[in-house]
Amino acid sequence: MKCLPRFMLCFVVLLCACQATPQTKSILVFTKTEGFRHKAIEPAVAALTQSTPRYGYQLVVTENASDFNPQNLSRYATVMFLLTTGDVLDEQQQHAFENYISNGGSFVGVHSATDTEKRWPWYGQLVGARFIGHPNHPNVREGLVHPDGHPHPSIEFLPDPWLKEDEWYELEYLNPAIQALLWVDETSYKRSDENAKQSLRPLAWELSIGKGRVFYTALGHTAESYQDPLFLQHLWGGIIAVNQPPVPQ
Template identity: 45%
Template sequence: MKHKILIINILLLISLSAFAKPKVLVFSKTMGFHHASIAVGVTAIMKLGKENNFDVDTTTDSKKFTYDNLKQYAAVIFLSTTGDVLNDAQQAEFEKYIRAGGGFVGVHAATDTEYDWAWYGNLVGAYFKSHPAQQMATLHIIDHNFVATKNLPDEWKRFDEWYNYKWIAPNLHVLITIDEKSYTGGANGDNHPMSWYHEYDGGRAFYTELGHTDESYSDPLYLGHLLGGIKYAMGVK
């Protein structure tokens, strides 16, 4: 009888875990410039979670970066983080999380983060150099088969703050490029990526440069783009 009860309890736990919602962590610590849009970005991602059946925790506390804490999350989102946000021990814990199959999403200033941590640079895919004044520009969607870009127009005209990069990792799967002829101040030439994804060191990483402005987080096209990147990082098929 005891064995039957034990088996029933195990099956119940398995069935409950099968229906447990995945969870993401939004990390928005800044040690440099603080983007005002972080607040609306956090709210927007929480709303995306409610609408798409995943839970969202938020923090600016780098002490949350232990493997035992991070392993509960399907993905960690660096939402316009800036500067040196994790110490050496926390960096090692985050590397362990990614190597165990974790997901990463970098939004906008995530490339203006951790310049002295080469592993992170390769994870996020580039390092920020500069940006001109905010302005309209034309984006080219070069891969419509990916979840974050499948619903975007071939040419996407939008207003934002456009980054130039001082370094871009090789072997990224680029999703979006920006047409430097459509605005002033571009410095990466004809191949100027704005969004990409790749598998890295056991995990999955997605980055979008878009998202400086408050208005981004009420734009259905941008929100669909961001949601697709989150789904990829979470491992949602």
């Protein structure tokens, strides 16, 4: 077998490098709010940006809904709704996002992503649930979280139970296809006068919508969460998972 001349070999390597574009590991991090605005947004963006080199991804952070157009979305492997709230996209932008997911784009939702676009049925199926409320006085409490137990990059390193301080969402589950990854024990954080409806309920999950893959975690309300190595690894594990080929059933 003949060897390629050195200049030809350099050309081939350069060509391959150009074809292996960084877009395959680019994430559009969307932080727009039209309702409650979490103080954790800026610490969350800072922590994710700081940890990005470790995982080999590129982040583009935006609050500009006009970025949801076909040409721009095609640059990203993943769209993350990071602590978004309210109605953040117009009808044309919604349509572009639906097509992005249908064509194989992936989605990561964090905490109040379930308190976003609550009147958009397709989005409810995408994120899997809708925010109803949370305990108050105080709204942030310690609770016990249980990993589901099967191998998954977002949970396989977590202790069981995981004692976590956060704001514990009450959710209306909209998509029966969700595959739970974390469960929270309501009795571990609700007072006796708050009547926990069930002891365990899904807190984080994955699902597929057409060709698109989805990861959602209800954790992440507090700024301190983004200084917690376990939570950050949980979040990055979800990002990694939605960028992997689906496991055959």
